[in-house]
Amino acid sequence: MTIVDVITIDGPTASGKGTVAHKVADALAFHLLDSGALYRLVALASVRVDIDVQDVEALAKLAASLDVKFGPDRVWLAGEEVSLAIRAEAIGNRASALAVHQPVRDALTRLQRDFRKLPGLVADGRDMGTVIFPDAGLKVFLTASAEARARRRYKQLIDKGISANIEDLLRDLEARDARDRTRAAAPLRPAEDARLLDTSDMTVEQAVAQVLAWHAETRA
Numbered sequence: 364m365t366i367v368d369v370i371t372i373d374g375p376t377a378s379g380k381g382t383v384a385h386k387v388a389d390a391l392a393f394h395l396l397d398s399g400a401l402y403r404l405v406a407l408a409s410v411r412v413d414i415d416v417q418d419v420e421a422l423a424k425l426a427a428s429l430d431v432k433f434g435p436d437r438v439w440l441a442g443e444e445v446s447l448a449i450r451a452e453a454i455g456n457r458a459s460a461l462a463v464h465q466p467v468r469d470a471l472t473r474l475q476r477d478f479r480k481l482p483g484l485v486a487d488g489r490d491m492g493t494v495i496f497p498d499a500g501l502k503v504f505l506t507a508s509a510e511a512r513a514r515r516r517y518k519q520l521i522d523k524g525i526s527a528n529i530e531d532l533l534r535d536l537e538a539r540d541a542r543d544r545t546r547a548a549a550p551l552r553p554a555e556d557a558r559l560l561d562t563s564d565m566t567v568e569q570a571v572a573q574v575l576a577w578h579a580e581t582r583a
């Protein structure tokens with residue numbers, strides 16, 4: 364059996380993991396799994412069919428039957444392109460709220476593991492190294508100060524033409540972090556064998572270079 368090379372990049376919201384994962388995947392010509400997008404898709408779908416964020420059974424059913432298609436930088440839900448719609452802050456907050464439910468997480472597990480394909484995969488999220496790909500060859504945990512992350516999220520939203528307020532973002536981000544870290548189901552935490560990377564004072568290029576250097580070490 365050929366072993367598929369997996370790199371996991373976990374970390375809190377707006378830590379830069381999405382951008383870093385994207386660039387590392389490009390550099391290695393690996394597949395990319397943005398697992399947060401799956402939780403965001405469940406969140407968006409649940410708004411559309413009006414399912415309450417506490418209705419665990421209905422949410423798990425929805426997650427198990429999610430009709431999604433991924434393309435480079437784009438995602439479709441039931442045939443409709445929703446790449447921008449899933450990035451709204453309200454959808455991110457709802458995704459964090461429904462991600463506390465273990466049955467919802469279980470319903471998304473296989474879908475995530477199916478991304479593991481040759482020549483390799485870069486997977487970003489909260490529990491990629493701890494739960495979904497515990498045997499990954501390289502596990503990275505990205506961190507950055509809450510202020511640095513709020514500034515990044517603000518810039519991301521403004522660049523996409525979505526209006527934003529930096530104080531509101533900081534407050535939401537701290538609330539979301541607290542929920543992601545303290546939930547019972549797959550809480551956000553570094554895997555024991557993860558390498559920690561604080562990107563507060565790093566450029567994206569420096570963070571990417573560090574991950575690629577660690578990856579080269581694992582292959583040496």
Ligand code: DC
Nearest residue numbers: 398399400402458459462488489490
């Ligand atoms: O990475 P993101 O901001 O797109 O993720 C949105 C929410 O989804 C996040 O606040 C918690 C949840 N999530 C999760 O529980 N597990 C993952 N692997 C990825 C995201």
